[in-house]
Amino acid sequence: MISLQSLTLRRGARALLEDVSLTIYPGWRVGVVGRNGTGKSTLFAAIRGELDADKGGLSLPKDIAIAAVAQETPSLPDLAIEFVLDGDVELRQLETRLTKAEAEHDLERIAAIHERLNVIGGYAARARAATLMHGLGFAHEAEQRPVASFSGGWRMRLNLARALMCRSDLLLLDEPTNHLDLDAVLWLQEWLVSYPGTLLLISHDREFLDAVTTQTLHLENRKAVLYSGNYSQFERQRAEKLTLQAAQYDKQQREIAHLQNFIRRFKAKASKATQAQSRVKALERMELVAAVHADSEFSFSFPVPERLPAPLIRFDKVTAGYGEKKILANLKLLVGPGDRIGLLGPNGAGKSTLVRTLAGELPPLAGGAMRDPHLRVGYFAQHTTDSLDPQASPFLHLKRLDPRANEQSLRNFLGSFNFRGDRAMEKVEPFSGGEKARLALALVVYQKPNLLLLDEPTNHLDLDMRHALEQALLDYPGALVVVSHDRHLLTSTCETFWLVANGEAQPFDGDLDDYARWLRTRDSTPGAAKPAAARPPAATRRDAAELRALTRPLREAIGRLDKQMTRLQAELATVDGKLGDPAIYESARSADLREALARQATLRQQLATAEEQWLATTEQLDALEAG
Numbered sequence: 001m002i003s004l005q006s007l008t009l010r011r012g013a014r015a016l017l018e019d020v021s022l023t024i025y026p027g028w029r030v031g032v033v034g035r036n037g038t039g040k041s042t043l044f045a046a047i048r049g050e051l052d053a054d055k056g057g058l059s060l061p062k063d064i065a066i067a068a069v070a071q072e073t074p075s076l077p078d079l080a081i082e083f084v085l086d087g088d089v090e091l092r093q094l095e096t097r098l099t100k101a102e103a104e105h106d107l108e109r110i111a112a113i114h115e116r117l118n119v120i121g122g123y124a125a126r127a128r129a130a131t132l133m134h135g136l137g138f139a140h141e142a143e144q145r146p147v148a149s150f151s152g153g154w155r156m157r158l159n160l161a162r163a164l165m166c167r168s169d170l171l172l173l174d175e176p177t178n179h180l181d182l183d184a185v186l187w188l189q190e191w192l193v194s195y196p197g198t199l200l201l202i203s204h205d206r207e208f209l210d211a212v213t214t215q216t217l218h219l220e221n222r223k224a225v226l227y228s229g230n231y232s233q234f235e236r237q238r239a240e241k242l243t244l245q246a247a248q249y250d251k252q253q254r255e256i257a258h259l260q261n262f263i264r265r266f267k268a269k270a271s272k273a274t275q276a277q278s279r280v281k282a283l284e285r286m287e288l289v290a291a292v293h294a295d296s297e298f299s300f301s302f303p304v305p306e307r308l309p310a311p312l313i314r315f316d317k318v319t320a321g322y323g324e325k326k327i328l329a330n331l332k333l334l335v336g337p338g339d340r341i342g343l344l345g346p347n348g349a350g351k352s353t354l355v356r357t358l359a360g361e362l363p364p365l366a367g368g369a370m371r372d373p374h375l376r377v378g379y380f381a382q383h384t385t386d387s388l389d390p391q392a393s394p395f396l397h398l399k400r401l402d403p404r405a406n407e408q409s410l411r412n413f414l415g416s417f418n419f420r421g422d423r424a425m426e427k428v429e430p431f432s433g434g435e436k437a438r439l440a441l442a443l444v445v446y447q448k449p450n451l452l453l454l455d456e457p458t459n460h461l462d463l464d465m466r467h468a469l470e471q472a473l474l475d476y477p478g479a480l481v482v483v484s485h486d487r488h489l490l491t492s493t494c495e496t497f498w499l500v501a502n503g504e505a506q507p508f509d510g511d512l513d514d515y516a517r518w519l520r521t522r523d524s525t526p527g528a529a530k531p532a533a534a535r536p537p538a539a540t541r542r543d544a545a546e547l548r549a550l551t552r553p554l555r556e557a558i559g560r561l562d563k564q565m566t567r568l569q570a571e572l573a574t575v576d577g578k579l580g581d582p583a584i585y586e587s588a589r590s591a592d593l594r595e596a597l598a599r600q601a602t603l604r605q606q607l608a609t610a611e612e613q614w615l616a617t618t619e620q621l622d623a624l625e626a627g
Helices: 040-047 080-085 089-103 107-119 122-135 140-144 152-165 182-193 206-212 231-266 270-285 351-359 394-401 407-415 421-425 433-446 463-474 487-493 512-524 538-579 587-626
Strands: 002-011 014-024 029-033 055-059 066-068 170-174 198-202 215-220 223-228 313-322 325-335 340-344 366-371 377-380 451-455 479-483 496-501 504-508
Touching: 002 040, 014 040, 014 055, 014 215, 014 223, 029 040, 029 206, 029 231, 040 170, 040 198, 066 152, 080 122, 080 140, 080 152, 089 107, 089 122, 107 122, 122 140, 122 152, 122 182, 152 170, 152 182, 182 206, 182 512, 198 206, 206 231, 206 487, 215 231, 223 231, 313 351, 325 351, 325 504, 340 351, 340 487, 351 377, 351 451, 351 479, 377 433, 394 407, 394 421, 394 433, 407 421, 407 433, 433 463, 463 487, 463 538, 479 487, 487 512, 496 512, 538 587
Parallel strands: 029 198, 029 215, 066 170, 170 198, 340 479, 340 496, 377 451, 451 479
Antiparallel strands: 002 014, 002 055, 215 223, 313 325, 313 366, 496 504
């Protein structure tokens, strides 16, 4: 087990964790969550023995085998599969000893080594390494390529495969999905669920956390609290805790106000002096309950585009690719305001190529592409952060976009992305990956696009920022096309999906669960090249198509109701927050109180109606699917 005893960890002069005590037991799969900068990676460094505790202690079982993903990969000439195999240290040691024993004709040692190789599955190690690489998106021929030939993102996948290859007791994964596409994320999820050791997982992907973890370690305000359950269960438990804390805080504030009022009124009167003094002491002894600061640091919205022409883009038999290399053919697409499109498809199928063609970065190789003259594209790509000027500040980046804007308006805008005060004027160069991604996204938002193209926008963004992005996208009136491995973002913001596969992009009649099933069927069908190869017989397809036609309006209605309930709950929480402020009950604000109470009643009624409609529609859908 992993035991923390009054542990304090610092980075420089700043304490990230202070006086933390907890125990993690063998076999637990723990999601480590918290805002960026709360000490998650620092805790991992301490567990790996790379950072000493400033106070307290951290103990691990003796001889525990720890696997972690290296953050960098040298430009090595080693073949990729050999690099992955190196993750099994004992295997490599046995191979070296076997070579030496064979050279010395030591039959006894040779037999002992072969026996150990059999015990650890050494004879199947190469097949295991190949399976790991395939699951993470590597083609079969990539196994024999040198490590140096891969790009940075693919080297990170090699590092991950190497860590998974290690037969470890404890696996530490720090944002393992950042460089993966959705297919690889789904594969990794299944692999981790069956991992027999103890897992500590840092991730900002709530769907991934929900599927993999059984406990949640939340880091906040230099403390660490361990919750039982996955991320969604943690959210519910923490919400209940915060609600109770808020009620305790409000009650205590009323008690404090009462005591202070008594002290002010009677302290000067001799007859009441003793009683007043006792209340002063009571006030001093009172342990203050911390106010709840559950609000996110981020709150932004997309400015309304100046124009919303329809359609924005029309592709008619377009071929997309690079130079003479065709990636996608016969593209027939129409994108208009209000469209919410998620792109699905295997790695390398052409999702990013399609996005770049929609953005105008890649001219069509053939076919007709119509773009409205008032089309204004906001394009966030995986490499967008590389285009930031490292010597410029967030303020200067924004000022270059809009030289005529006044300083305060730019500062206000940057503040909504948590670039406040001096931070808005600092050079970008030392910023973290998450801060650079936030700035790049802010620059896209500021330009008032009517077509938003997002290619893996959530890499390096923490859960608060992802939530703020989702909320902003719900109210965005333009068109959205998104590629993401974050299933929560896809399901929250997309109403339709396109499947990019086999050189085509076609509407996908299903949800992400259907896509996951398609992937499994596709991978289990030898030589399957097209989705049709894994389809059921024609009669079954007709029945399935009829069922989808019947259920599609219900699914769309459920989606709309989900979004409506999310908006109502958010607004109701804001109103409840206002009513939780004692100041609103002052006589001078009686009008504000009446208005807030009326709005609260209206929202509760609207939410109740939406929930009833949601339940009724869901029951109809379940009945159709069951029948």
